[in-house]
Amino acid sequence: MNDPHAARQDTRKKILDLAEALWLGRGFNSFSYQHISRELGVKNAAIHYHYPRKTDLGVALIERYRRRFGRFAEAQAGLDPREQLEQYFGLTDAYHDQDGQICPSGVLSSDFPTLPDEMQQAAQAFVAEMRTWAVAILREGRERGVMQYPGSPEAMGELVFAALQGALQLARLDRTALPAIKQQVRCLLGFADAEPHHEEDHDNTKKSHEPHRRQGE
């Protein structure tokens, strides 16, 4: 231990981690450098040292998440599409259980008009990736014959993606919204053997369903 670069990476990562929780929990414009510095026990200017402008922090948040998501998508590529969908659902649960966070695409599209140009561009690229990934699951599901639905995989993928994004937000006002919508998506895809009643709240002890969180830089 006592890695010379440990301290640097440590604070830098802590800033990003804390900023991410605030970002997904409150939105980009509703947290300040003070929220981070106070919690972290450092001064405001220390944050500015690592991320000079808030825009820099915002872009870093998007880019880190994008890389993390890329690894997640790659790791589950080739899996049974239905299992991929369930992992997707598990992700949404993990968000919600973490103080009612919402997914990055939800917070990005909500805040979009108020974001600086650099963040808008990063957001567009990132959200496009996520939507493409959702479409791919639905396409593969039909090709392999494990999902049945009308319309194109593109349209169905976009719809499921939008529905989950909306469900996570609505779950802040009424927690029953999220499981109900997930169940209906299963239903629409022809999963007759979907969970018998309601899995209800998070007594899903079956898996950790916290598929990414880790990594530096």
Added chain:
Amino acid sequence: MNDPHAARQDTRKKILDLAEALWLGRGFNSFSYQHISRELGVKNAAIHYHYPRKTDLGVALIERYRRRFGRFAEAQAGLDPREQLEQYFGLTDAYHDQDGQICPSGVLSSDFPTLPDEMQQAAQAFVAEMRTWAVAILREGRERGVMQYPGSPEAMGELVFAALQGALQLARLDRTALPAIKQQVRCLLGFADAEPHHEEDHDNTKKSHEPHRRQGE
């Protein structure tokens, strides 16, 4: 003219109208009294005269919208459920075409954790009404035999509602999202005769689709 109460109502209404556009376009925390007063040609304190705290303005926004929505829902009650759905779609188009606004439920659920208590309660009641209304359309559609879908009307209503909310937000980053998702909803409900290709952007000159906007107080 020269109604004694005209001036009062006038400024008061102008404030609310402007606040509403800013609210749906940027979110509750991303507009200030300055945005309103500057545009309106009055001083900041004039807004505080009508709405002492920003919370008062926020609650007034929700309550007004709730009344307006109540009239809208009542006016279309008894209509063909499919036509009701199309009017709902027309509403989403109207939002989007107005500088990329999103629906009230979308902005409320996004901002929710940062809102004051009074607004949170008003928001929960209002969004619950909207969701109930969406469910009613889907239920009636099945009862009358004009819509076919698996699962319960409750679950399907929630899903459609969440999907439209998400679609409106995503349309800010990619305008193709909204028509694609609307079309897929039609598709899922068994509307085989749905518009042949893509209605695409707003060349829908067929109707004004701006179903409410008016009223004082």
Added chain:
DNA sequence: GACACCTTACTAACCGGTAAGTAGAGTGGG
């Protein structure tokens, strides 16, 4: 003169951001 409706003038807190200084660890030269 009472009241509705506004303005002027102000406050304290917070916002993102900057400049200058410093503690400490690492490094190269003699």
Added chain:
DNA sequence: CCCACTCTACTTACCGGTTAGTAAGGTGTC
């Protein structure tokens, strides 16, 4: 081995601007 230097990672002390909010005063109308 030690001194001089550099670099990273901060702190202290600001800046101008914006935020919501208030108090007091003015003006027109009934």
